[in-house]
Amino acid sequence: MSYYLQKVCYKILNEYFGNIVAKVGEVLFQKGVNPLRVIVTYSKLPLSKVSEAIAVLVQHNLVTWEEWRPGIPCYTLLHDRILLILRFPRYVFLVREKFGEEEEMVVDVLLKEGQATASHIIITSCVKLLEASDNDTSASSGSNYEQRHITIRNHLLKLIENEFIQRCSSPQDSTKPVPVLTIKEEDLYSLPPELLDLKALQQEIQHRRTETTAPTFIHPDANVLWRLNYDRFHIEFRDSEICNSIVRRIDPLAGECFGAMLKCSYKVSDPWAPVMNVVTAADIRDQLKDLKYLDQYLKILEEQSGDCVQRVGDAGGGQYRLNMSNAFQSLTYILIYNIVQERFGSKAARIFRLIHKNQMMEQDMIGEVSMIGKKDANLLSYRLLHDNFLRIHELRKTLTPSPANKIIYLFHVDMSSVVRMVLEWCYKGMYNLMVQRETIVSDNRRLLDKRTRVDSIVENLKQSGGTEEQIQEVEEMMTPSERALVEQVVVKQDKLFDSETGLDETIFILQMYLYYQTQKA
Amino acid sequence: MGGRGRGGRGRGRGMTLEQLGVQKGEALPERVVGPPETYPPLEFRPVQPTQEKNLAESYLLVVKKEYREHMQNSQYYIQPGVKRPDIERYSDRYQLLASHRGRLTLNWSRFPKELHPSTLSASSKKRKACLTKINVKKLKTKDVNVSERLEALEKKEATQGVEENEEGEDEDKAEGETFEELEEADEELDEGTDYVNNYFDNGDNYLDEEDDALEEGGVF
Numbered sequence: 030m031s032y033y034l035q036k037v038c039y040k041i042l043n044e045y046f047g048n049i050v051a052k053v054g055e056v057l058f059q060k061g062v063n064p065l066r067v068i069v070t071y072s073k074l075p076l077s078k079v080s081e082a083i084a085v086l087v088q089h090n091l092v093t094w095e096e097w098r099p100g101i102p103c104y105t106l107l108h109d110r111i112l113l114i115l116r117f118p119r120y121v122f123l124v125r126e127k128f129g130e131e132e133e134m135v136v137d138v139l140l141k142e143g144q145a146t147a148s149h150i151i152i153t154s155c156v157k158l159l160e161a162s163d164n165d166t167s168a169s170s171g172s173n174y175e176q177r178h179i180t181i182r183n184h185l186l187k188l189i190e191n192e193f194i195q196r197c198s199s200p201q202d203s204t205k206p207v208p209v210l211t212i213k214e215e216d217l218y219s220l221p222p223e224l225l226d227l228k229a230l231q232q233e234i235q236h237r238r239t240e241t242t243a244p245t246f247i248h249p250d251a252n253v254l255w256r257l258n259y260d261r262f263h264i265e266f267r268d269s270e271i272c273n274s275i276v277r278r279i280d281p282l283a284g285e286c287f288g289a290m291l292k293c294s295y296k297v298s299d300p301w302a303p304v305m306n307v308v309t310a311a312d313i314r315d316q317l318k319d320l321k322y323l324d325q326y327l328k329i330l331e332e333q334s335g336d337c338v339q340r341v342g343d344a345g346g347g348q349y350r351l352n353m354s355n356a357f358q359s360l361t362y363i364l365i366y367n368i369v370q371e372r373f374g375s376k377a378a379r380i381f382r383l384i385h386k387n388q389m390m391e392q393d394m395i396g397e398v399s400m401i402g403k404k405d406a407n408l409l410s411y412r413l414l415h416d417n418f419l420r421i422h423e424l425r426k427t428l429t430p431s432p433a434n435k436i437i438y439l440f441h442v443d444m445s446s447v448v449r450m451v452l453e454w455c456y457k458g459m460y461n462l463m464v465q466r467e468t469i470v471s472d473n474r475r476l477l478d479k480r481t482r483v484d485s486i487v488e489n490l491k492q493s494g495g496t497e498e499q500i501q502e503v504e505e506m507m508t509p510s511e512r513a514l515v516e517q518v519v520v521k522q523d524k525l526f527d528s529e530t531g532l533d534e535t536i537f538i539l540q541m542y543l544y545y546q547t548q549k550a
Numbered sequence: 551m552g553g554r555g556r557g558g559r560g561r562g563r564g565m566t567l568e569q570l571g572v573q574k575g576e577a578l579p580e581r582v583v584g585p586p587e588t589y590p591p592l593e594f595r596p597v598q599p600t601q602e603k604n605l606a607e608s609y610l611l612v613v614k615k616e617y618r619e620h621m622q623n624s625q626y627y628i629q630p631g632v633k634r635p636d637i638e639r640y641s642d643r644y645q646l647l648a649s650h651r652g653r654l655t656l657n658w659s660r661f662p663k664e665l666h667p668s669t670l671s672a673s674s675k676k677r678k679a680c681l682t683k684i685n686v687k688k689l690k691t692k693d694v695n696v697s698e699r700l701e702a703l704e705k706k707e708a709t710q711g712v713e714e715n716e717e718g719e720d721e722d723k724a725e726g727e728t729f730e731e732l733e734e735a736d737e738e739l740d741e742g743t744d745y746v747n748n749y750f751d752n753g754d755n756y757l758d759e760e761d762d763a764l765e766e767g768g769v770f
Contacts, residue, residue: 044618044620044622045618045621045622045627046626046627046628046629047622047628047629048630049628049630050628051631064667077667078630078669080664081628081654081667082628082663083665084656084661084665085626085628085653085654087661087665088619088626088656089626092663093770101620101664102662102664117613117614117617118609118610118611118613118614118617119610121607122609122610129596129648137613140617141617141620141621141624143626151665167580192719199660200659200660206660206662206663207663208659208661208662237686245644250658251657252659254660286610369598371594371596373593373594374593374595510602523611524599526609526611526615527599527603527611528599529614530607530610530611530614530628531599
């Protein structure tokens with residue numbers, strides 16, 4: 030699709046799945062939909078490795094296939110999903126905040142496997158939680174140890190009911206060489222209880238904790254796999270973004286009002302609709318159960334929320350409607366204004382805001398209305414033009430080239446192309462961040478390896494009961510200046526990781542804006 | 551509407567300096583000559599990320615690092631196969647082989663048949679079967695040499711001093727044969743040493759051949 034998107038995808042796949050998967054992903058991105066043999070010739074890797082790589086990508090919901098010739102499938106890369114890998118920590122954090130630690134563990138396990146059976150999820154999360162509570166000696170004893178798997182099963186059910194986890198489509202006929210994956214609408218979010226054999230689960234959990242051999246229990250739901258429903262998480266992110274912006278603009282209570290309005294709207298409309306259906310003030314009041322200045326808050330929301338809350342009627346104490354695309358429009362506009370301000374200065378930002386507000390402005394007017402000197406205004410507007418934030422539209426009165434003909438040049442802003450350009454910059458920035466992090470690590474690899482070795486030796490000594498002197502000796506292998514250097518490297522690396530997460534938030538807003546633009550059209 | 555502004559007959563003279571808003575004789579900013587720089591200097595210092603991190607961000611960092619490490623150690627991180635080194639090195643014994651992760655364990659019934667690993671190993675086994683036959687023959691001959699040598703050594707120890715000369719000659723011949731075979735094997739190993747090969751004529755045979763050369767005359 031775009032050059033930098035391809036590079037970022039390559040980097041992400043390289044970091045999380047290895048070089049071979051990254052190369053296969055790159056070929057799929059560049060050359061589009063292709064069967065296996067073609068991918069092998071383009072990537073110049075052995076057939077066995079390429080098929081392993083594609084299997085891994087399919088397992089993690091990044092590649093799909095369909096029948097191209099009878100018996101031969103061709104594979105498609107879902108490149109947007111690769112960028113979502115950077116968002117996984119946010120998903121985990123959201124579940125932790127909204128539900129709790131055990132649900133967080135369930136989502137964590139599912140993220141690491143891509144697709145997994147419910148039994149596997151329950152067993153793995155139980156084992157991990159029990160290990161964690163073993164290490165933490167202050168935790169309660171094993172009285173609820175027996176029932177852990179039931180609580181985890183309930184958490185899993187809750188997540189499925191709330192549509193955070195959905196069932197994967199399964200092959201109808203497993204004998205065909207190219208299975209066709211289908212799923213029925215009603216099965217998508219249902220976990221029938223007969224699928225899980227609780228006793229077998231409990232036995233396997235105990236087996237895993239006490240013995241080290243691989244367990245060989247068979248569970249009845251081996252063919253029913255589950256995966257995360259990314260869109261549901263995105264709804265949550267979207268709502269929290271808008272809510273936060275309202276809280277910042279107005280007041281935390283206004284945020285609560287808005288949350289209540291959202292809940293009422295979800296009962297009557299599709300969460301992804303650009304404009305939701307009507308909700309009356311009476312419903313909101315019921316939801317909130319007596320908030321004092323509700324009417325005033327509704328009025329303020331209507332005026333100040335950037336056209337997100339619209340009043341459409343007076344029945345039932347006031348009828349309101351949420352307009353999500355407008356909400357994201359205003360968020361994105363402010364984001365772009367800030368970007369212009371950071372890049373070109375506040376005067377340029379003022380000019381940009383002015384031109385955007387007035388749709389089209391003549392060159393002479395800019396200097397006058399913005400109260401910046403004419404020369405400066407012209408210079409700045411040409412700079413913005415040069416960097417594609419502004420566009421020029423010529424207007425001629427007549428066609429004849431006589432000098433009396435004045436040509437009027439109008440500046441205007443084409444917001445969706447500006448947004449796409451900024452999105453490209455974000456991809457490029459993400460790529461640069463990852464490259465920078467890799468070079469820092471590879472430059473200091475010897476030091477980092479030394480540090481890990483020293484730490485592991487000290488651990489072993491402590492576990493096997495070494496004396497203080499021995500530990501001191503080993504720790505002296507690293508000089509203080511080396512330790513300081515390692516600390517610096519780790520701090521830089523952490524900063525870059527944080528920047529990746531922050532950049533991902535910007536990418537989310539921009540992608541939501543573009544989504545709603547395409548919905549409109 | 552769009553075409554009128556651009557092409558068409560009689561284009562306007564374009565933007566004159568006056569229209570651009572610059573008075574005559576005013577200082578213009580520097581002309582840009584050449585392609586834009588790869589790292590253009592920033593006019594304004596970019597916003598620094600906040601120094602103090604709230605709990606949410608540090609938790610996100612921890613989760614990210616943990617996920618990264620887990621994926622790199624999991625079965626999903628495909629590593630390139632073990633390359634057979636051209637020369638056997640001492641350190642090979644102590645390097646971890648990349649294939650210690652083993653095969654992927656997935657629910658293969660959900661994948662297209664061509665991705666299943668079992669069919670692949672069948673076809674590669676066929677190829678490998680042909681190669682291993684040849685290798686086995688070579689190994690057998692080498693084994694034979696070694697076992698013959700061992701038998702010869704045993705015999706030598708058993709019959710010390712009794713029938714030295716006769717058997718000694720036979721044994722020497724046998725040993726010589728085995729020794730030659732072993733020498734061949736040794737020569738394969740000693741490919742690098744120069745002392746084995748005769749690169750130059752050290753002139754011992756020079757004076758002997760002179761008499762013959764005069765008798766024979768020219769060689770055509």
